[in-house]
Amino acid sequence: MIGRAFLRRATTPAMYVALLVLWELSVRTFAVPSWILPAPTLIAATARSWAPDLIYNSYITIAETLVGFLLALVLSLPLAIMIAFTVVLRQLLYPILLALQSIPKVALAPLVILWLGVGTAPKVVVVILVSFFPILVNVVAGLEAVPKPMLDLMHSLKASEAAIFRRVRAPFATPYLFTGCKIAITFAVIGAVIGEFVAAQEGLGYMIIISTAQSLTPLAFAAIILLTFISIGFFYAVEFLERRFVTWHL
Amino acid sequence: MKHVGAGLVASSPTAESASTAEQSRNDAPLIELSNVSKCFGELRALGPIDLAIADASFVSIVGPSGCGKSTLLRLISGLDRPSEGRLQRYGADLDGPSRRVGIMFQDHVLLPWASLLENVMLPADVFALPRTAALERARWLLELTGLKDFADHKPHMLSGGMKQRAAFCRALLPDPELLLLDEPFGALDALSREELSLELSRLWQDLARTAILITHDIEEAILLGDRLIVMSQRPGRILLDIGIDLPRPRDVDTAKRQRFLEIKQMARDLIFRRKQA
Numbered sequence: 001m002i003g004r005a006f007l008r009r010a011t012t013p014a015m016y017v018a019l020l021v022l023w024e025l026s027v028r029t030f031a032v033p034s035w036i037l038p039a040p041t042l043i044a045a046t047a048r049s050w051a052p053d054l055i056y057n058s059y060i061t062i063a064e065t066l067v068g069f070l071l072a073l074v075l076s077l078p079l080a081i082m083i084a085f086t087v088v089l090r091q092l093l094y095p096i097l098l099a100l101q102s103i104p105k106v107a108l109a110p111l112v113i114l115w116l117g118v119g120t121a122p123k124v125v126v127v128i129l130v131s132f133f134p135i136l137v138n139v140v141a142g143l144e145a146v147p148k149p150m151l152d153l154m155h156s157l158k159a160s161e162a163a164i165f166r167r168v169r170a171p172f173a174t175p176y177l178f179t180g181c182k183i184a185i186t187f188a189v190i191g192a193v194i195g196e197f198v199a200a201q202e203g204l205g206y207m208i209i210i211s212t213a214q215s216l217t218p219l220a221f222a223a224i225i226l227l228t229f230i231s232i233g234f235f236y237a238v239e240f241l242e243r244r245f246v247t248w249h250l
Numbered sequence: 251m252k253h254v255g256a257g258l259v260a261s262s263p264t265a266e267s268a269s270t271a272e273q274s275r276n277d278a279p280l281i282e283l284s285n286v287s288k289c290f291g292e293l294r295a296l297g298p299i300d301l302a303i304a305d306a307s308f309v310s311i312v313g314p315s316g317c318g319k320s321t322l323l324r325l326i327s328g329l330d331r332p333s334e335g336r337l338q339r340y341g342a343d344l345d346g347p348s349r350r351v352g353i354m355f356q357d358h359v360l361l362p363w364a365s366l367l368e369n370v371m372l373p374a375d376v377f378a379l380p381r382t383a384a385l386e387r388a389r390w391l392l393e394l395t396g397l398k399d400f401a402d403h404k405p406h407m408l409s410g411g412m413k414q415r416a417a418f419c420r421a422l423l424p425d426p427e428l429l430l431l432d433e434p435f436g437a438l439d440a441l442s443r444e445e446l447s448l449e450l451s452r453l454w455q456d457l458a459r460t461a462i463l464i465t466h467d468i469e470e471a472i473l474l475g476d477r478l479i480v481m482s483q484r485p486g487r488i489l490l491d492i493g494i495d496l497p498r499p500r501d502v503d504t505a506k507r508q509r510f511l512e513i514k515q516m517a518r519d520l521i522f523r524r525k526q527a
Contacts, residue, residue, distance in 0.1 A: 153359045246363075247404070
């Protein structure tokens with residue numbers, strides 16, 4: 001007998017399989033040309049024959065995403081702490097940063113390429129641009145969201161600002177940091193692809209541009225699916241770390 | 251009349267002072283407020299108040315909500331400063347919080363990421379106290395409050411009463427000379443409230459420390475205190491300052507005593523008469 005729990009767990013995967021089957025059947029039934037919408041089986045076959053290229057270009061995109069994301073993290077954390085703790089910096093920097101955040105960073109990609117050339121650097125910079133703000137804004141919010149009673153408690157113990165930061169503010173802001181990282185890592189993949197769209201000789205974004213230009217639609221689909229998995233993988237990696245580090249709730 | 255809290259001074263002009271001749275043998279009282287008031291902008295929240303609190307007494311301060319009693323406690327703790335008047339601890343002007351004063355807030359304020367033991371140890375960590383001795387005391391306090399088996403649990407796994415007990419342990423860890431209790435049972439249900447307040451009363455008696463309890467519950471105030479201070483509505487002033495001459499240890503039956511009921515009636519009359527006026 002199939003248990004209820006199993007049924008509940010099986011619902012989502014079953015739905016995905018059903019959609020794939022529907023896709024395959026529709027494409028075959030209506031004889032859709034493969035350069036418009038390839039069937040899942042054709043995408044899989046194409047992916048197999050292009051496997052070495054797909055793997056290499058995935059590696060390029062993953063590297064750009066990861067390096068850019070980590071640099072954004074390294075840059076935004078000290079800045080967030082400075083903004084949260086110094087009134088002057090807060091008044092000087094925060095309005096500028098918030099204004100910058102309103103610029104669609106994707107629109108800056110061509111400029112970044114113009115300034116930095118066509119190598120890896122401009123892609124990493126675009127990734128930094130898109131993933132920097134979500135981390136910064138969330139960490140600042142977390143550092144400032146510490147409940148007043150907790151601060152009262154620390155003040156009643158005559159704790160120094162450094163002690164308050166270490167024992168209360170930093171742990172309190174950790175879930176906010178992870179929220180920021182989850183947004184940022186998703187943006188980071190988009191940033192890398194945009195960078196590759198504008199000017200590149202490698203990466204999954206480059207593969208999509210090249211294959212669509214040559215009507216190799218199944219290959220473009222394979223690259224897009226890989227990008228999706230990379231994005232999901234990164235997201236769950238961050239969530240995994242979050243569950244390791246944030247084992248508490250209010 | 252036998253006064254448990256000997257050495258109490260109350261000189262507020264509005265107070266029906268019940269202090270006796272045996273008062274204030276110390277040179278300077280533990281806490282002394284002279285003409286203290288607190289304003290928030292135009293609004294006078296508290297005072298002016300004159301009040302002295304002696305060593306080894308348990309003072310209950312009761313008053314209607316919004317009467318400034320929590321403000322009073324924050325002033326005594328040094329977390330806030332009075333707008334006017336003078337506040338002294340052992341004859342010295344108070345300039346901020348002291349590590350010899352423990353506070354128990356209305357909300358337990360346990361750090362949610364730390365275990366119960368780590369939470370209780372917080373003052374020791376901040377003060378950089380010798381770790382072994384502090385750990386020993388923390389474990390002793392946890393055992394005293396029935397939390398021994400939960401030392402490694404995170405706060406969210408515990409009931410409201412247990413969290414409040416842990417907060418009590420944390421406040422007592424550095425062995426403060428003064429314990430400030432800001433409606434410590436306010437967030438609890440009626441049953442845990444009574445149980446915990448009696449438990450705290452017994453513990454306090456053993457530890458023989460000075461405590462100031464803020465509450466809006468008249469019965470709780472009488473049950474725990476050696477001295478009852480009744481405050482008026484905003485701006486809070488002292489309406490009544492009376493010794494609670496009920497024997498210790500106190501228990502559920504204490505609330506049935508004639509004297510308990512008399513004091514309760516007196517406090518109620520004062521609070522409600524003022525409300526209607």
